[in-house]
Amino acid sequence: MEPIQLPIKSSGDEQALRSQLVTAKKMLVPSIRLQGSPDHYAKPLRTLNDADAVERAKEKGHRVAALKLHGLPVAEGSIRCLRRYVAVVFQTQVWLLYRSREPKAWLAGNRSSVKQGFRIIPSNESNREIVRVKRLCIRALYALGLDYGVVKVGVRSGNRTVVLDIYPTPKLNREMENAFCQAFTQYMGKLPRLMTDLNRVTLGADPEFIMKKENGELVMASNYFPRFGLVGCDAIWYGQNRSARPLVEIRPKPTPEPRQLVIRLYKGLIRASQRVKTNRFRWLAGALPHPGYPLGGHIHFSGVPLNFKLLRALDHYLALPLVLIEDPQGVKRRPKYGYLGDFRTQFHGGFEYRTLPSWLISPTVTKGVLAAAKLIAAHYPVLKSGYLQRHTVQKAYYEGDKEALRSIVQDLLVELKGLKGYQQYRNYLDPFFQMVLSGKKWNESKDIRLVWKITSNRS
Incomplete structure (x- = not known):
């Protein structure tokens, strides 16, 4: 089944568009290949309903x-x-x-x-x-x-x-x-x-972490933090007590600059430390550092329109690389959470991408994820990879099969390095990519304050 060829300029003529979209039998055409300017867009952007996916x-x-x-x-x-x-x-x-x-x-x-x-x-x-x-x-x-x-x-x-x-x-x-x-x-x-300048993409975030006592018992975030604010507790409650909320969220003010966002996240962690005032708890991030309480690293976007093509690019170039360094326990977060293409629209007109686990696990991962997110959002129309059209690759993602994804991720990162704008953030991206391809994995039982160099003044 070959897709129909649809000139982009035909969008201005509704009758002409209708005649190409709807067959004589009043059926919608199964697959479309968009033609015309901008000529540099890649095949995934130009294809609506991939013919193989339809079959x-x-x-x-x-x-x-x-x-x-x-x-x-x-x-x-x-x-x-x-x-x-x-x-x-x-x-x-x-x-x-x-x-x-x-x-x-x-x-x-x-x-x-x-x-x-x-x-x-x-x-x-x-x-x-x-x-x-x-x-x-x-x-x-x-x-x-x-x-x-x-x-x-x-x-x-x-x-x-x-x-x-x-x-x-x-x-x-x-x-x-x-x-x-x-x-x-x-x-x-x-x-x-759809292609936009890097400076027009604004990023926000609300990554989560939890606190645990030495005996493994969860510490309720609601005992230390308000519901809203720069540092607050998530809406998820513990057991049957709706006022007991274990998840902590850092909610920095959005900014077009990833470096500034990282600084604001760091200040949020410092404020959290000032409220908790003890080193006796471990602060844990990642995907699933405590059974039953999966963590998210939601990224907020504005200045770029939401569509499936952008979501699929984020799935490829962000979600897949993180599988290679996640703790093996993180696979249990999926598919209830962390499923591909998870998004939520925002009242201000932007959206949040919700697939990723909490990348607060380390500054290197945080910097790399945020810089890559901005690069992808600005340049996704020219990205070519469509690995996730394959059922086997989707299965590897949901099952956390690192070996099945390793060579794919290598190709994806090479493609990102070729993007215009990569050099602007290479100080963040190079160390992150090296970590992704190193064969190492993060440790979700390790206190994130150690790698963020945050200590409390009290015992």
Whole structure:
């Protein structure tokens, strides 16, 4: 199956775009190769719905295995549902959502059946179920390596959501046609501006750590820190006590400069030490230094638009390298946490990338991750690697298979070194890359204050 060739300039003519996106049988074209300026963009950026990914997605066995690998609930046969949803998805957004009118309604292939069995949910209608359904639809599409399609989700007893089916080449009614045309038009209109100057990318972060007593008992962050502020406690609570919160977050003010962000993180750690005032606790970072409490190293981006292409670049050039140096216990964090492409939009218009473990494990890792994040965000349209389209590479990531990923990561780092702008941050990136390729791994039982050279004035 060859992708259709779609000139980028056609985005200005809605009728011309519609005629190329929708076949005579009212089906969405399965795969698209974008042509025209900017000519230097790499194949992953120019391809929407990789043709091989589409073919794999049509195979039920692969579809089920891939969704399970990513930790997604998926129906393997016919199941009873209280409600069903049908979503028109383009990358990180659900553009149109239908909900069944009755428990046994099902989306058929013609227009009339959609109107009879389902109703459109107004874009301003939202509740917890709708939010969960939309998130599941986007995650499912991403997990299969697709950029657009129709996703069917069911809601079972206990408000459990489950993926029922995914259609990379769905049959469309008029509303679906309109939604996809709007989505494509918006995306293609942004294409010439996806490459940006390094100085326009602003970074923020909220990495986490925990504190443990000498006997291994968790120390509650809520005993020392407020809920909000530069240093605060995360919303996760301990056991049944919702006021007991064990995770500490450092929340530096965003800045375009990675060096400044590292300094602000360091000052946050110093402030935390001033509040705790004892050296009797170990401060631990990484992925899973205490069972049941996975840690994250979320990075916030603004000044760069969110799309699947950027998320996939971050997965390749940040998430995969960190596997090589993570503690082997860190694999247990995935796939409930740390799954590929994990993001959350922010009220200020930016987004946070949530896949990474807590890189506060050392200054070298912190500096390298933040510098690489900025470099990737500014230049991802020219990055060429698509290793994570392979099921085997995804499996290696989720299973923490360092040997399977080592040669891949070597190629990825070579590509990053060739980017314009690498030299600007090579003092941070070179030591980080050397660590990644050294064969060493971080120790999640080691107090991070030692490597950050932070001590308390009290015992």
